[in-house]
Amino acid sequence: MNLIVLFLSCSIMLARVKYNSSDWYNDPSILPNLASELNSRTTLRVATEQSVISLDEPNLFDYPFIFLTGHSEIKLSNLEVSNLREYLTKGGFLYVDDDYGLDKSFRQEMEKVFPGIKMEELPFSHPIYHSFYDFLYLPKIHKHDNKPPKAYGLFYQGRLVAFYTYETNISDGWADPSVHNDPKEKREEAFKFGINIIMYALMQ
Numbered sequence: 001m002n003l004i005v006l007f008l009s010c011s012i013m014l015a016r017v018k019y020n021s022s023d024w025y026n027d028p029s030i031l032p033n034l035a036s037e038l039n040s041r042t043t044l045r046v047a048t049e050q051s052v053i054s055l056d057e058p059n060l061f062d063y064p065f066i067f068l069t070g071h072s073e074i075k076l077s078n079l080e081v082s083n084l085r086e087y088l089t090k091g092g093f094l095y096v097d098d099d100y101g102l103d104k105s106f107r108q109e110m111e112k113v114f115p116g117i118k119m120e121e122l123p124f125s126h127p128i129y130h131s132f133y134d135f136l137y138l139p140k141i142h143k144h145d146n147k148p149p150k151a152y153g154l155f156y157q158g159r160l161v162a163f164y165t166y167e168t169n170i171s172d173g174w175a176d177p178s179v180h181n182d183p184k185e186k187r188e189e190a191f192k193f194g195i196n197i198i199m200y201a202l203m204q
Contacts, residue, residue, distance in 0.1 A: 012044060012202065015051040015060075017068040017094075019080075024070050026099065027175040031067060034174045037191045038198055042132065046198075055080035060087050065201050068096045069171055073105040076112065085113045088161040093201035096164045097171040100144050110154060110162065119152040119164060126153070128163065131200040132192075139189040141182060142169040160204065163197060170194060 014031050018024050028050060035046040053060050056079040060066070066087075068074075076084070088094060096106060110119065122128065128151075129135040140149040149168040153160045172180050173190020182190075 012046045012065075013051050013063055014046060014198070015053040015063040015066045017066050018052050018054045019068070019070075019074055019076065021070075021073050021075055023072075024068070026069065026071070027172065027179055029176045029179065030069075030171050030174045033176065034191065034194045034198070037174075038195055041195060042199065044198070044202070055084050055087075057083075060084075061090070061092070063092070065093050065095065065198060067171070068094065069099045070102050071099050072101040074102060074109055075105065076109045081109070081112045088113070089156055092161070094162040095197055095201070096162065097169065098164070098166045099169060099172070100142075103166055106164070114154060114156065117154060117156065119154045119162070122151050122153045122163075127204075128153075128160070128196055128200040131196045131203065133196055135193060135196065138165070138168060139170055139173070139186070139193050140168050141173040141186050141190050142180070144169070160200075163201075 014035060016031055031050045032048050035048045038044050038046045051063065053063060053066065056077060060083060098106065107119065124136050138149040138151050144167055147167045150166045152164040152166070154162040170190050170193055173182055173187045174194055177187065
């Protein structure tokens with residue numbers, strides 16, 4: 001079943017991707033907190049418990065939106081690669097937030113998922129920056145190497161199927177306040193942009 005049809009016919013569930021390397025599980029409050037903000041600020045109704053899914057599981061297709069993060073290498077099995085490709089080509093959406101260390105291996109794995117299709121940097125005019133709140137910049141929540149934040153997209157047949165943020169740590173801003181002690185204004189930026197990502201993913 002096309003995942004857009006599935007989304008329209010049932011309640012919305014967001015899922016975090018579990019994989020065999022790195023700390024995929026860090027900051028478990030991220031998705032529940034973002035879901036709560038979505039429920040209070042938009043007309044969407046999103047389950048606030050965190051679902052966890054592996055890319056090789058058949059019920060991956062139950063989720064219109066999946067989220068992946070981590071601090072180091074990611075390596076996918078052949079089954080995970082083929083299942084992710086089918087998921088994305090049938091209407092699913094992947095958001096990946098590099099939590100400092102994921103970048104090189106993630107790019108390599110996505111080249112396996114979509115051979116010959118490169119991720120491209122998205123301009124601030126792209127609709128994901130304006131789907132609910134208007135942004136003329138990409139929030140940077142944590143400094144890391146103090147490089148400018150970047151956002152990339154992977155398109156399949158003209159549709160954005162994967163969105164990737166680098167040197168931003170947007171998802172850290174969704175964690176409970178005591179986890180990273182981010183200022184309120186940084187957390188607000190992070191939530192607003194997170195809402196944009198979800199709204200764009202589910203409504204495009």
